[in-house]
Amino acid sequence: MTPAGDEWIVGREHELELLARLVDDPSAQVLLVTGGPGLGKSVLLDATARQARRAGTRVLRCRGCEGESELPFAGLHQLLRPVLDLADGLPARQRAALLGVFGIEESAEPADPLLTALGALTLLSDAANGGPLLLVADDAHWLDVGTLDVLAFVARRLEGEPLTLLVAAREGCVPAPFAREARTLAVEPLEPAAAGRLLDVQPRPPVGRARSRILEQAAGVPLALVELARAAGRDPAAAQDWTLPLTGRLEEIFAADLPGLPGATRQLLLLAAAAETAELPVILSAAEPPSRSRCSASAHCS
Ligand SMILES: Nc1ncnc2c1ncn2[C@@H]1O[C@H](COP(=O)(O)OP(=O)(O)O)[C@@H](O)[C@H]1O
Ligand SMILES: [Mg+2]
Structure with missing residues (x-):
């Protein structure tokens, strides 16, 4: 109990x-x-x-x-x-x-x-x-x-x-x-039924498509369930087609892990954050080692 x-x-x-x-x-x-x-x-x-x-x-x-x-x-x-x-x-x-x-x-x-x-x-x-x-x-x-x-x-x-x-x-x-x-x-992720209950007790429980997107994306992590429900409550339109908006608290949690990641991973994440596309091949190609011609150009910049 x-x-x-x-x-x-x-x-x-x-x-x-x-x-x-x-x-x-x-x-x-x-x-x-x-x-x-x-x-x-x-x-x-x-x-x-x-x-x-x-x-x-x-x-x-x-x-x-x-x-x-x-x-x-x-x-x-x-x-x-x-x-x-x-x-x-x-x-x-x-x-x-x-x-x-x-x-x-x-x-x-x-x-x-x-x-x-x-x-x-x-x-x-x-x-x-x-x-x-x-x-x-x-x-x-x-x-x-x-x-x-x-x-x-x-x-x-x-x-x-x-x-x-x-x-x-x-x-x-x-x-x-x-x-x-x-x-x-x-401590493991919440079971689906418990995750649903947690959404139900939020001040603005998400419904319909937003609810299933949150359940899917939060994958049983209570903090993500709470914060995504909050973000969806604040911006119901965005929650419909989803591009999930992140709350400051979630951003903080993810950012706290950044210093411990390898340099190449950090660089890739930086590129992904700055890119105006979510297309992975485009982001990966931008992260590839520079060719000879680009190399001389970047040497110029440093
Ligand atoms: N079992 C739970 N029931 C309801 N809310 C929870 C539960 N577990 C976590 N939360 C929510 O998630 C947030 C983050 O939990 P926290 O204990 O700080 O995670 P951790 O210490 O594992 O990083 C809490 O502030 C609370 O809002
Ligand atoms: Mg903690």
């Missing part, structure tokens, strides 16, 4: 049940949630966090973000910030290492990875003394390496602690320390 207050979540009964069991038994468990963008990983994590809080479990969260993925321990700082007041109880060297990497205290020695990880583990263990703890790390593919190493270190030492770690990452980008995690919940 969908938890109270989360009835708007369509489908996902099996996933929510599994996550609810995890919250009910917060004993040294790690679960990796994977899936493509927009499939609903964060929705599931948020629902689990809400349910945990209702059950009296303290929730600590961090979320990877592209702009901070190069900042050492940025994610760990976000995760531990609410319990940093417990740092006073840490063994002196662990305390100095942990607070040192956050720049809270000046550290005479260079950061020691083992002491830093131990400091985080002890801190979390102390926090869990006050009651069960759920750690949620969303968008782990964008977490900084320091944070990922500490999380993996903690995950390997959860035994005996009333502590659960939930990590979500994009399929195909699961950070190495968690890639071999045995317990994985792979």
Whole structure:
């Protein structure tokens, strides 16, 4: 059953049940949630966090973000910030290492990875003394390496602690320390019936041809269903012959993947975006390596 207050979540009964069991038994468990963008990983994590809080479990969260993925321990700082007041109880060297990497205290020695990880583990263990703890790390593919190493270190030492770690990452980008995690919940596209239900509960549910186009093109991805329905509601005429209009949110999601693509793929996408045609052969021919004569012309331009 969908938890109270989360009835708007369509489908996902099996996933929510599994996550609810995890919250009910917060004993040294790690679960990796994977899936493509927009499939609903964060929705599931948020629902689990809400349910945990209702059950009296303290929730600590961090979320990877592209702009901070190069900042050492940025994610760990976000995760531990609410319990940093417990740092006073840490063994002196662990305390100095942990607070040192956050720049809270000046550290005479260079950061020691083992002491830093131990400091985080002890801190979390102390926090869990006050009651069960759920750690949620969303968008782990964008977490900084320091944070990922500490999380993996903690995950390997959860035994005996009333502590659960939930990590979500994009399929195909699961950070190495968690890639071999045995317990994985792979979030799949919604079943057609659930996809239809999701369209039905939108503020302006699409009908007729627009509805079937959206169902076809969104392929069960909830974000695409929601956003395409919104776009079709805004521009019903375009939705009839379809050229699907993209919403800013969908564009953002697709654009976020661009930096990770190979240069040739990025160039091809750029050409496709700039081309005034959707004819693939034309776009591909424009992407072909330049002939001799064109080569000398382009050398001129650079
Ligand atoms: N099961 C669902 N029911 C209703 N809406 C959903 C569901 N899953 C996802 N969504 C919609 O899709 C959007 C994107 O989901 P999100 O959890 O952010 O995807 P992900 O984290 O996998 O990239 C949400 O903001 C929500 O509008
Ligand atoms: Mg997400």
